[in-house]
Every structure is written in structure tokens, then in C-alpha cells.
Amino acid sequence: MALSIAIADDHPVLLHGLRQQLQSTSRKRFEVCASVTSGQALLRSLRGLTCDLALVDWHMPAHEGPTGGELLLCLREAFPRVALVVMTASQQPTLLGACLAAGAKGLYDKRGDSEQLQRILIQAAHGKTSVSPGFEAVLERHYLSRRHWGQENRQLLSPREREVINLSAEGYSGREIAARLARSEKTISRQRRSALDKLGLHADALPLYEPSLP
Incomplete structure (x- = not known):
């Protein structure tokens, strides 16, 4: 059964590419139920939907609704059953840690390939924390242990x-x-x-x- 996913990114070309990429996967693993360009639109579109995942760009226009950690907290509160995956190109360890602390189950490096994204989405949908290999190396280098990654201290x-x-x-x-x-x-x-x-x-x-x- 396909996993239903909502995607939010303020770059229309990237958003279109992600939608096409996920809907054309082998064995039809994903069904994109919404693709929007702002945090406000994502929160609005999820109302009334049965959705397994939300793939969210960390940085989106603040004047168009919540973004970053604020958006993740809003999503977690309003839609607790939706697994959250953040996509970013940042290599900053405290930003990556903040994503996990705010409720993200997955961290996808925008420079990663389609297979990497699919793996992270599937694992996040099953309740497992999953991050891109490059992000994993950054977190392991700068945090004392893995248990500190998702802590907001x-x-x-x-x-x-x-x-x-x-x-x-x-x-x-x-x-x-x-x-x-x-x-x-x-x-x-x-x-x-x-x-x-x-x-x-x-x-x-x-x-x-x-x-x-x-």
C-alpha cells in the first residue's frame, strides 16, 4: 500500500520535481496528496486529509506562515500521526539537532539522491529516526552521543x-x-x-x- 505524503517547499521547480520523483517510484511506494509552497498552506491542506508523511523544507518564507522549528511544532500538535521529514542543505549540527528536537523523524540532505530520500521517508513512516549519511557524520562529530541529537536542552x-x-x-x-x-x-x-x-x-x-x- 502506498504511503500518502504532503510536500512543502517554496521553490516551485523543486516542488514539481519532488512530486514527479515520488509518484514515479517503482512499486508505486508513494502517493502525493498535497504539494504546497508555504507552511500556512501545508497546515491548511492537511486538514481533512489522511496523510502518513509530511516532507518539509526547513527554510520557507516567514510571511507565509510558520517555518522551521515553529512549523514542525505546529504540525506535531495538529497532526500527531503524520511523520515529519525535514529537507535542507545546511550542515550546521545545531540546526540539524533542532529539527530532531522539534519532532522530525527524518533529515534529508537536498544534495542526496532519490533512493536516499525514499529510504528516509519509509523509515520515518515506520517510526524510525533516519538521516542522510552526510548529516549523520556531522551530528556524530559535534554531539557527545546519538542520544543528544534530538534533545532540546x-x-x-x-x-x-x-x-x-x-x-x-x-x-x-x-x-x-x-x-x-x-x-x-x-x-x-x-x-x-x-x-x-x-x-x-x-x-x-x-x-x-x-x-x-x-
Whole structure:
């Protein structure tokens, strides 16, 4: 039985290509029930539909409804039975982690091939977390363990830890942060380590950390 899927991407040419690609798979594995160009249109189109999957571009126009993590949270709340798969070209580990934390079961690298996309969609539809190989390598390199990939732990940071980690992500050294915040270097080092542990990040992921991600 074919899996029903809704696709959302703000690039009409890519959207058309994805629709054609999925509908022409061998054994007719997928049936595209909706293809839209905004988060608002996706939420509207899913009402009244029986849909197994939603394949969603991470970055879409914010003036046309929710996008990114906000869209995933809206979808998860309104349509909890729909498996969510995000497609993006970003190699940023904290963005990929944010996708999983917001409820995505799959992460598809837009540079990947059709077989890779099909595998991720099928596994996500069966409740398994599945990501493109390149994304898997990025996540494994920057997170302490696989269990940290889908965790949203920024709320666990104390205000002082958040200050330190944000300044570290901007490129400030421990000495510069200590001077800026009027704390000892030892204190800054301890707060930075504590924040990294809570976020599940290796230290070399800090230049890629974006505290503003939803």
C-alpha cells in the first residue's frame, strides 16, 4: 500500500520535481496528496486529509506562515500521526539537532539522491529516526552521543551559562569573556563546560551554535 505524503517547499521547480520523483517510484511506494509552497498552506491542506508523511523544507518564507522549528511544532500538535521529514542543505549540527528536537523523524540532505530520500521517508513512516549519511557524520562529530541529537536542552542552561555559551559561540576567548562579565577565568571555564554537557555538544561545535534557533 502506498504511503500518502504532503510536500512543502517554496521553490516551485523543486516542488514539481519532488512530486514527479515520488509518484514515479517503482512499486508505486508513494502517493502525493498535497504539494504546497508555504507552511500556512501545508497546515491548511492537511486538514481533512489522511496523510502518513509530511516532507518539509526547513527554510520557507516567514510571511507565509510558520517555518522551521515553529512549523514542525505546529504540525506535531495538529497532526500527531503524520511523520515529519525535514529537507535542507545546511550542515550546521545545531540546526540539524533542532529539527530532531522539534519532532522530525527524518533529515534529508537536498544534495542526496532519490533512493536516499525514499529510504528516509519509509523509515520515518515506520517510526524510525533516519538521516542522510552526510548529516549523520556531522551530528556524530559535534554531539557527545546519538542520544543528544534530538534533545532540546537550551532551557536547562542557567542565565550565566547562557551568557558564556553565547559569547563563546561568537568567538570570544575564556579570558575575554571573564573580563567582559567580571568573572574569573576558572568560573567561565566551569560554566562553559557545564553548558556544553547540558547541550550535548563537543567544544568544536561552538562556532556553529545558534542560540536563536527555535
